[in-house]
Amino acid sequence: MQNTGYIHHQNSQIASLLREIVFGMEDGMVSTLGSITGIAVGSRDHYTVILAGIVIIAVESISMGIGSFLSNRSQEEVDKRKLWEEEQEIQNSLVSEKSLLKKMYQKDGWPEHLAVAMSETAAQNPQLMLKEMALRELGVLPQKKPTSAKGGVYMFFAYVMGGAIPLFAYFIFDIDKAILISIAMTLAGLMILGAGTTKYTKQPALKSGLRMLMIGGTALAAGLAAGLLVKK
Secondary structure: OOOOOOHHHOOHHHHHHHHHHHHHHHHHHHHHHHHHHHHHHHHOOHHHHHHHHHHHHHHHHHHHHHHHHHHHHHHHHHHHHHHHHHHHHHHHOHHHHHHHHHHHHHHOOOOHHHHHHHHHHHHOOHHHHHHHHHHHHHOOOOOOOOOHHHHHHHHHHHHHHHHHHHHHHHHOOOHHHHHHHHHHHHHHHHHHHHHHOHHHHOOOHHHHHHHHHHHHHHHHHHHHHHHHHHHO
């Protein structure tokens, strides 16, 4: 029976999208909390805080989603170009590519006779040769499915969800209570987010949670400092 508790048994797409989810939620919570806390302390006005929070979440979530899509798509296009160039090299210079593959096998620790046999076998199959050269020379997974579009969507919604956490309290409580509850909810959210990633990272939950909490505390301190300066 397959042990799905190990990281390498997890869906590779989930692993690749985990960064977008964590980055989006963390940035949504931290950026929104720092901004609206500073505005709340400086303005003491409910309407201003809520309006600013909604604008920040709307603009930043779209920006982060588009940025995620464009950066990941650019990387995918670069990898695609690398694979095409490698394919051309295999077609035009098979002997030299086979020799290079043999040397890479040997560098990895394979005995010479096995390195020769494996490189000879790979050279007889263009797809296998491309796969081996892509992995060992380029560090590219030739059959990896594109995730740029999905990553952008995940980033967008993760940022919205993260940003809604610190803003929520201002819709219900007066400004003084809202500031404290917003801070408490966001710091708790950061702690839970950090601990939640350990399902895939297999790191200590408390350590990951506290690390995320410290990041949020830094942004909160910056927002409070800015708000107090404006108020003065």
